[in-house]
Amino acid sequence: MKAVNKKYIIICYSTSEMLNADRAIKSKGIHTDLVPTPSEYGTICSTSIAIAAEDRQLVENTLAENNLDFKEIHPYESRKLSGLIERLKSNITTQTFKDIMNKIQEGLDITKDEITYLLKTESKSEIDGIFTAADQMRKEVVGDVVEIRGAIEFSNYCKKSCNYCGIRKGCTVPGRYRMEEEEIMEGVHQLHGWGIKTVILQSGEDDYYSTETLVNLIKRIKDETKMMITLSIGERPFADYEILREAGANNFLLKIETTNKDIFNFIHPDDDFDERVRCSEWLRQLGYVNGSGNMIGLPGQTPEDIAKDILYFKDMAIHMIGIGPFIPAKGTPFESYPQGSVEMTLRVVAVTRLVCKNVFLPATTALASIDPDGQTKALQAGANTIMLISTPSKYRSNYQIYSNKNMIDLKSAFKAVEESGRKLPKYLKITSEEVL
Ligand code: SF4
Numbered sequence: 157m158k159a160v161n162k163k164y165i166i167i168c169y170s171t172s173e174m175l176n177a178d179r180a181i182k183s184k185g186i187h188t189d190l191v192p193t194p195s196e197y198g199t200i201c202s203t204s205i206a207i208a209a210e211d212r213q214l215v216e217n218t219l220a221e222n223n224l225d226f227k228e229i230h231p232y233e234s235r236k237l238s239g240l241i242e243r244l245k246s247n248i249t250t251q252t253f254k255d256i257m258n259k260i261q262e263g264l265d266i267t268k269d270e271i272t273y274l275l276k277t278e279s280k281s282e283i284d285g286i287f288t289a290a291d292q293m294r295k296e297v298v299g300d301v302v303e304i305r306g307a308i309e310f311s312n313y314c315k316k317s318c319n320y321c322g323i324r325k326g327c328t329v330p331g332r333y334r335m336e337e338e339e340i341m342e343g344v345h346q347l348h349g350w351g352i353k354t355v356i357l358q359s360g361e362d363d364y365y366s367t368e369t370l371v372n373l374i375k376r377i378k379d380e381t382k383m384m385i386t387l388s389i390g391e392r393p394f395a396d397y398e399i400l401r402e403a404g405a406n407n408f409l410l411k412i413e414t415t416n417k418d419i420f421n422f423i424h425p426d427d428d429f430d431e432r433v434r435c436s437e438w439l440r441q442l443g444y445v446n447g448s449g450n451m452i453g454l455p456g457q458t459p460e461d462i463a464k465d466i467l468y469f470k471d472m473a474i475h476m477i478g479i480g481p482f483i484p485a486k487g488t489p490f491e492s493y494p495q496g497s498v499e500m501t502l503r504v505v506a507v508t509r510l511v512c513k514n515v516f517l518p519a520t521t522a523l524a525s526i527d528p529d530g531q532t533k534a535l536q537a538g539a540n541t542i543m544l545i546s547t548p549s550k551y552r553s554n555y556q557i558y559s560n561k562n563m564i565d566l567k568s569a570f571k572a573v574e575e576s577g578r579k580l581p582k583y584l585k586i587t588s589e590e591v592l
Contacts, residue, residue, distance in 0.1 A: 162209035165232035167197055171443035173225065178205050180222045186211045190473035192514045197228065202445050203473045206232050234263035235513050237292055247285030253277065260289060260510055271463035274507050275500075283503065290506035290538035297514045298540045300579045304569055305386070306347035306546040307356040309555040310335040314360025316390070316426045320451070322485030322556040323360055331554045334364055337373055343546050344377050350566070351585035354384040356409065356543060361390035371403040378404040386447070386476075391431065394438045401442045408439045409447035411478060415468045416461040419454055423490075436472060447516075449478030452504050453496020462504055466511050475515055476541070479504050480522030483558035498527045502537045509538030516541045519572065525562040531572035542569045566591045 168174035174190075181188050189206040197204075207215050212229070219226060240261040241254070248254045256270045266274075274286055311334045317324045335343075344355050355377065359365065374385055386407035387400060397408070412432060414420050420429045440446045450465045469477050481496030501523055509517060518541040519534035527533065531542060545563045547555055552563055562568075570588045573580055580588065 163206050163232045163234070164209055164212050164215075165191065165194070165197075165230050166205040166207065166215070166226050167193055167228045167230070168204070168226045171203060171441060174203060174205060175441055176222075177219055177224045177226060180218055180224055181205065181207065181215050184214065184218050186215060186218075190471075191232075192473060192475055194232075194514065197230065202443070202475060203440065234265070235293070235297055236263040237261050237289065237296065240289055240292065243292070244285045244288060247281045247288065249279055249281055253279075253282050253285070257285065257289060260293075266511065268460070268463045268467055271466055271507060271511060272459050274510075275459035275462055275503060286503060286506050286510070287537050290509040291536060293509050293513060294517075294538045294540055298516075301540075301581050302535060302569075302573050302578050303354075303516060303541040304352055304544065304581060304584065305354040305356055305541065306343075306350075306352050306544045307358050307388075308335070308340055308343040308347075309358045309545070309547040309551070310340050311359035311362045311365065312551070312555045313362040313364065314390075315363065316361050316424075318427075319423050319425065319489040320454075320482065320485060320558070322488060322558055323554075324488060327485075327487050329554055329556075331551075333551045333554055334362070335548070335551070337369075337376070339548065340373060341376060341380070343548065344381060344383065347544075347546055348381040348383055349585065351583045352383070352544075353583055354386055354407070355381075355546075356386040356388055358388040358409075359390075365389070367392075367396045367399050370400055374400065374403040374405055388447075391427070391435050397435075397438055397442055397444075401444060405444070407445040407447060407476065409449075409476060409478065410436055410439065411447075411449040411451075412436065412465070412468065413449070413451050414454055414457060414461060415450075415464045416457065419456055419461065422456070423454060436474075440473065445475045446472070447476035447478065448472065448474045449476075449480070449520075450504075451480060451482045451496065451522075452501045453482040453494070455490070455493055466504070466508050469508065469515075470512050474512070476518070477508055477512065477515055478518050478520055479508060480520040481526055483522055483526060483560075485556065485558045495526060498523065498530060498533070502533055505534055505539055506537045518543055521545065521562055521564050522558065524564055524568070524572075525558065525560055528562075529575075530562075531564070531568065532575040535572055535576035535578055542572065544569055 193204045388409040519531040519539040523530035
């Protein structure tokens with residue numbers, strides 16, 4: 157077994173300083189990885205630079221030469237999973253699987269081919285072993301508490317026509333709606349009253365909401381509740397992302413859906429793959445906690461494509477990764493395509509936890525929509541977050557990106573947490589007795 161390479165992690169004062177430092181280091185031909193900053197070092201900058209120990213002196217010299225300051229440097233060890241091979245004794249049937257699990261046990265990175273192997277193996281005992289390893293990784297890096305967030309889908313208007321989407325432009329939706337500020341704030345206050353710390357403001361790509369309107373909303377949420385704000389409003393110019401970040405938005409969810417360019421273009425007739433990646437890079441540069449995700453079971457998608465998606469999440473230092481099955485939506489060009497499988501989606505969740513480690517992995521609404529136990533299963537496969545749908549009931553049924561969407565509420569979230577043997581966060585002001 158190869159020894160674990162010693163690494164250091166460089167923590168900067170801000171994301172832009174971190175990105176400048178990363179560029180300067182890379183310009184010397186030194187390899188770096190961007191990794192989520194370990195929680196023990198605080199949240200000064202949510203992404204840090206990992207370097208090999210032997211490069212430390214050269215890196216420090218390079219930063220000094222370029223007048224680039226950094227806050228701290230610490231020894232950094234990729235998370236090991238001690239005792240994993242022993243635990244998986246009865247699951248190991250091939251040398252390949254054993255070698256991959258050995259690397260995970262020792263904290264070594266696994267390759268695209270090895271990720272693909274984990275996604276392709278048909279051995280029941282190896283598949284069970286993947287879930288066991290992912291659950292151990294989840295427990296050791298993010299613990300047993302399930303993060304609960306609330307989503308308000310404030311507009312189902314969209315100027316784009318993604319072929320899979322039930323609210324695409326031109327799709328007959330029974331009722332298009334837009335929520336005004338007061339109505340959105342009612343939902344925000346309800347979540348705040350339950351003790352929830354993060355609100356997700358989600359919509360189609362709807363220019364009705366100008367940057368100014370969104371800034372006013374963000375400032376009001378901050379003033380009245382101090383909640384963390386996640387935006388999920390699609391592609392916008394850099395300047396808009398910057399203004400929204402400065403106004404107080406903390407996180408941004410912009411899913412890549414697939415890193416296979418041909419499939420990306422096929423499912424997104426209005427979008428350009430490189431532009432989507434560029435938007436994600438801007439969000440990272442602006443210091444958003446960066447969210448992405450993919451769909452499993454897209455037409456033509458292979459396990460190799462999914463392995464590439466997982467490495468994209470890692471390389472882009474994505475902190476929130478929404479992984480859901482493709483679900484055909486009525487009235488769209490993809491309505492008769494077969495839906496993605498629950499089993500493969502869960503396996504992708506598990507492998508993503510093993511590769512990306514310290515990230516938020518939601519038990520997605522899409523999974524719950526095709527399997528009533530989907531959220532419980534996802535929490536047992538490495539997921540650690542649940543997003544409640546807090547859109548007012550009169551609008552909910554009109555925000556159907558895919559058909560038969562499950563409306564995750566407090567009751568179903570609490571049930572999934574209980575059934576999976578996990579813990580509710582202490583910040584909640586509402587108990588399971590009041591809800592169940
Ligand atoms: S997926 Fe998003 S951008 Fe595409 S049509 Fe649906 S709401 Fe619009």
